Amino acid sequence: MSDQQIVRPVPISGFPEWLPEVRTVELHWLDRIRATFERYGFCSIETPSVEALEVLQAKGETSQEVYTLHRLQGEPGDDAARLGLHFDLTVPFARYVAQHFNDLVFPFKRYQTQRVWRGERPQEGRFREFTQCDIDVINPDQVPLHFDAELPRIVHEVLTSLGIPPWTININNRKVLQGFYEGLGLPDPLAVIRAVDKLDKIGAEGVRRLLADDLKLDPGQAGAVLDLASVRGSGTGVVDDIAKLGVSSPLLSTGLDELGFVLEELADLPEGTVVADLSIARGLDYYTGTVYEGKFTDWPGYGSITAGGRYADLAGSFIRRELPGVGLSIGLTRIFAKLVAEGLIEPGAKSPSRVLVVVPSDDRRADAVAAAAALRGRGVNTETYHQADKLGKQIRYASRKGIPYVWFPPFEDGRPHEVKDMASGEQTEADLMTWTPAGA
């Protein structure tokens, strides 16, 4: 120990970890998320952390910072990495569906809660390893629009069940944006979408400048683009507001029909929780219809806590079938870490134990072990203290670990068992075969 070289334990940036009393809260969250997903009939899958690089790069550009995998003692000449850690769950899901196409029942509705990795520069709310809770529907040829409304409804229910600070899920439709821009005669709708996406960062005037200088829009066009982006609301009145802007195109009509349908389906949700916002676009270019982006109301600068959308054909690079889908992802780590940082997570117990059984003395250790076994046999989480320390020390251990009851086996033959309620300090005789902790 003395002159041994020690490795300084430093946190690795972007790789969060929690103390037991916080982790236990996260586990409860995961339980609730899973329960809600399953209540809607979605099934669970898990895919490997690793995918072939060509799978990871099949959709979108290589802009995602993929962590590649190779052995420390790699074969010479075999240094070209062929494997990478997945950076989201959508691409692995697409591969999975293509691979197991014949064995799945469609529409395939699945949820998937796993860690993902992105080699980006960490910041508040941006991690290099984090957990996403994805929920997607995929179906050959076409996915009923009904799912575009069901997914935000499910996520709404999940977020509500977590009891987190106020948030809003914003909804938009790419066809509305693209159709509107086409109606305006703009040559590069995707570039306009990317510019509008910066609205909350650089403001309306910043976007106007971007549209005029970089994309060469005339003032009238730029004004119309910004007018559309300012439309917001939860009812179908949104559709009328857009119609009033006097732009038309076939794609725009389709988009407005879809957006109107989704909003109508969600009209019963609490005011302000799910609203249309024509300024959100999502940078990812594979979204083709409905798009979602959820944020905390109190921290608008914090990244999105849930996001997703509809894609026309996600698995097309893996199978000769058209497989459109719609999906939504909950950024569990991003939400949870923020609440931890804000001190809004009420820590749980430091131990799952309900009872600590005291060891009266070395020669009575067997009694303690037997008492603990009896309690466990009746489903009570119980641990035995590890050595015959002074009683004060044993009780102090229970106190510090947040174990609510301390069990005393007899210290002399013929005496009864006793149990101490740590919160009240009260200690009473108790029967091993019938006693149960409060709230069990």
Next chain:
RNA sequence: GUGGGUGUAGCUCAGUCGGCAGAGCACCUGGUUGUGGUCCAGGGUGUCGGGGGUUCAAGUCCCCUCACUCACCCCA
């Protein structure tokens, strides 16, 4: 990847002009060999991120490097 900031005890941090390494919290021991929290008395647990340089002397000044952190890009 680009630019700024910060690295001292387990944690939060102080450390003057270059002159013996510090505080609070946490932790350990005892007061209390059958009872926790409170209280009292003790205890410093450290490669001052790492390497090099200047100097009689470096936590302090200079160079390099690493890590963390903030902003940009991008995103859950």
